[in-house]
Amino acid sequence: MGSNxxxxxxxxxxxxxxxxxxxxxxxxxxxxAPANVAVLAHxxxxxxxxxSAVGGDACGLDMLARLRERGVPTxxxxxxxxxxxxxxxxxxxEGGIPSYQILENVAWDxxxxxxxxxxxxxxxxxxxxxxxxxRSAQSRDTLKKLLQTIPAxxxxxxxxxxxxxxxxxxxxxxxxxxxxxxxxxHEELPLLANWLALPCDERGFADALFARYPIRTVLLTKGxxxxxxxxxxxxxxxxxxxxxxxxxxxxxxxxxxxxxxxDARLRGLSNADAAKRGSDLAARVCATAGxxxxx
Numbered sequence: 001m002g003s004n005x006x007x008x009x010x011x012x013x014x015x016x017x018x019x020x021x022x023x024x025x026x027x028x029x030x031x032x033a034p035a036n037v038a039v040l041a042h043x044x045x046x047x048x049x050x051x052s053a054v055g056g057d058a059c060g061l062d063m064l065a066r067l068r069e070r071g072v073p074t075x076x077x078x079x080x081x082x083x084x085x086x087x088x089x090x091x092x093x094e095g096g097i098p099s100y101q102i103l104e105n106v107a108w109d110x111x112x113x114x115x116x117x118x119x120x121x122x123x124x125x126x127x128x129x130x131x132x133x134x135r136s137a138q139s140r141d142t143l144k145k146l147l148q149t150i151p152a153x154x155x156x157x158x159x160x161x162x163x164x165x166x167x168x169x170x171x172x173x174x175x176x177x178x179x180x181x182x183x184x185x186h187e188e189l190p191l192l193a194n195w196l197a198l199p200c201d202e203r204g205f206a207d208a209l210f211a212r213y214p215i216r217t218v219l220l221t222k223g224x225x226x227x228x229x230x231x232x233x234x235x236x237x238x239x240x241x242x243x244x245x246x247x248x249x250x251x252x253x254x255x256x257x258x259x260x261x262x263d264a265r266l267r268g269l270s271n272a273d274a275a276k277r278g279s280d281l282a283a284r285v286c287a288t289a290g291x292x293x294x295x
Contacts, residue, residue: 007047011125011266014150015041016143017133018108019052019077020086021059022251022290029251029290030066032086032108033161036255036291037128037262040281042072043293046263049073051117051146053107056081060107070295076117083107092249100163102132109136113145121146126155126262131167131175140171147178155265159258160184162191169195176213183219183258206230217271219261221254227279229271239275242283252291256282 017034030039038050050072054060056079063085067074086106091099111133121127127150134140150156158179160172172195176182184192193200198208206218210232218230226240260278269277288294 007045010045010047012120012123013038013041013046013048013126013128013262013266014051014121014124014146015048015128016051016111016146017128017130017139018086019050019054019063020088020103020106020108021063022088022090024090024249024251024290025092026289028087029292030063031088031252031291033130033159033255033258034128034133036252037159037259039067039070039072039292040252040256040259040285041263042070044260044263044281046259046266049076049120051076051111051120051142053078053080053083053111055079055083055085055107057085059085059087066292070292076120078107078112080107080110083110090251092251097250102163105136108133109139111139111142113142117142118145118149121149122151124150124154126157126266128157128159128258128262129175130159130161131172132161132163134167134171134175135165155262156180157258157262158182159254160188160192161254162188166191166195172196176209176215179213179215181217181219182209182215183221183254183261185221185223185254186225189220202228203230203236206236219257219275221257223250223253227257227275229275231271237272239272239279242276242279244283244286247286248289250286251289252285253282255291256285 015038018032019035020032022031041048089101220228257278260281264274264277
């Protein structure tokens with residue numbers, strides 16, 4: 001069993017969104033960007049909770065067992081009878097880059113907001129959310145309630161994490177209106193810029209976001225080129241990618257960056273130091289198959 005030291009003195013990280021099975025060529029692996037963030041943050045010592053849902057099927061029971069094996073709290077991972085657990089067909093290219101085909105109308109499309117989840121949200125020091133779980137009305141409504149419940153001082157981290165079918169522009173606009181930090185990659189920037197009528201150059205894009213939304217930091221990841229940090233009122237900074245001896249695949253690398261960054265910020269580190277922590281964790285994930293580190 002995974003060790004589970006007392007983390008109650010650490011700030012609480014609440015992660016909202018999908019948990020699913022990545023159906024990889026080598027076999028099924030647990031995944032979903034929010035689930036990856038929650039699990040990886042927990043692995044490096046964060047006090048993380050995942051708000052999601054699985055089905056009452058064997059896949060859902062297996063997923064819950066995998067979480068518990070790593071000591072990750074399943075308090076807010078709802079188990080829904082009659083609805084399948086999420087899954088996605090993942091195809092890996094020669095360069096190790098994944099492409100996805102995501103099953104629809106699954107458990108994480110039906111995440112509810114019971115009182116216990118709202119109580120946890122009210123204590124959160126950081127809140128992570130993305131765009132994919134907003135594809136359904138129920139999960140989108142739950143996210144809205146949680147964003148209204150988390151404390152004003154809570155760090156709000158929006159990972160755009162674009163997947164087809166693309167999210168509606170109004171959902172992206174509403175998400176940005178509730179975010180302190182935006183994380184996206186170099187392929188997502190021109191799409192987001194086009195949908196929201198923002199400049200396509202990186203600095204212009206960041207400055208336009210700062211002018212329109214309460215965002216204070218933009219994290220732009222660039223794979224092997226590292227990540228750029230844009231802070232409101234500051235100069236851009238580059239964090240190089242951490243070295244990987246041999247890449248197994250890049251599934252979950254961006255989620256590892258998010259997990260390492262958020263955990264470091266909760267520990268009081270600067271954005272630059274937090275990005276270095278995120279890059280180091282991403283390198284560890286790239287060296288293993290799937291998004292979760294081995295026990």
